[in-house]
Amino acid sequence: MRxxxxxxxxxxxGIGIDLEQLDRLMELHPxxxxxxxxxxxxxxxxxxxxxxxEHPIHIGGQDCHxxxxxxxxxxISAVMLDDAGARAVILGHSERRADHGETDAVVASKSVAALEIGLTAVICIGETLEExxxxxxxxxVGEQLAGSTPDIANGGNTVIAYEPVWAIGTGKIPTLEQIAEVHNFIRAELEKRFGEDGKAFRVLYGGSVKPSNAAEIFAIDNVDGALVGGASLKADDFSGIITALENA
Structure with a gap:
């Protein structure tokens, strides 16, 4: 069970004063x-x-060299993230791919660096509206998944996050059927490449996830949670998404 x-x-x-949001989140979800x-x-x-x-919340970075x-x-290197207390790192986010020209090969190399130091790699993939x-x-999605996920990845050290680029921060989301199609495809590709361990990879959905739509998204097969942007900045907003996931 994932x-x-x-x-x-x-x-x-986020600056220092925003640490109070973390305090609030720990208060809401002890x-x-x-x-x-x-x-x-x-x-x-x-x-x-x-x-x-002393709390089960893990802290992660947003990129590494x-x-x-x-x-x-x-x-910033994976070693530096680890030294600062990070347990994971987001890699290959569409904003990094677009703003910094990161290719699948670069994302795979960064993933290796993270995995070798013991960080969990959260590898992001997703299509543009034109695509x-x-x-x-x-x-x-298949090309990005294959090219960005290194051979040393496994269900225990790597998370895949599907984020349709056109849905990030726009308020638009794919239909539930479209989300299901992509997540089922990702699962099949992981099993094809990694065998039985392909069933252990967690696959997150990201793209305008809110408390109001989280429950129906989390009810979809092979959606193992969410990578949340703007709605994670305020503890009370993020809490609604967490509660929906706990009830899924």
Missing amino acids: RKLAAGNWKMN NPTVDLMICPPATLIHPMAAKTS TNEKGAHTGD RESGKTLDV
Whole structure:
């Protein structure tokens, strides 16, 4: 049985005062029945990890470099994330792919760096609106899944997050049937490549998940939780999604 996961991606949001949202989340969910993860900006990883040392919330990063160290001004390595207290890292988010030109090969290399240091890799894949309307969704998702997921990945150290690019932060979401089609496809591809262990990978849905639509999304087969953006910034909003996942 795959344990459900609610992960929050704060993106480039959050300063010291926003740590109170983490306090509020721990107050609302002192003993969660699903896994919880918050991925704040790098400046908040250490204080968040310290706050959650006695709580089951895991703290993650939003990116890492392929190298452990070196002349890479402004970058952060998996070793540094681990040293700051992170337990996981988001890799290959569509914003990184679009804004920084990250290819599947780059995402796979970053995933190897994260996995080798013991971090959980949350690998993001998803199609653009043009690709969706052109009927290329499964081709794009399949190519990204194959190219971004390294051979050392397994159901215990890697999470796949399907985020249709056109649904991120727009308020638009695919139909439940469209979500089911892609998640079932991802599961089949994972089983084809990794055999029985393909059943153990958690596959999250992301893209304008809110408390108002979370329950119906979580009722879909092979949706093992959510990667949440804006709705994870406020504890009370994220709490509604967590509760929906706990009740799924």
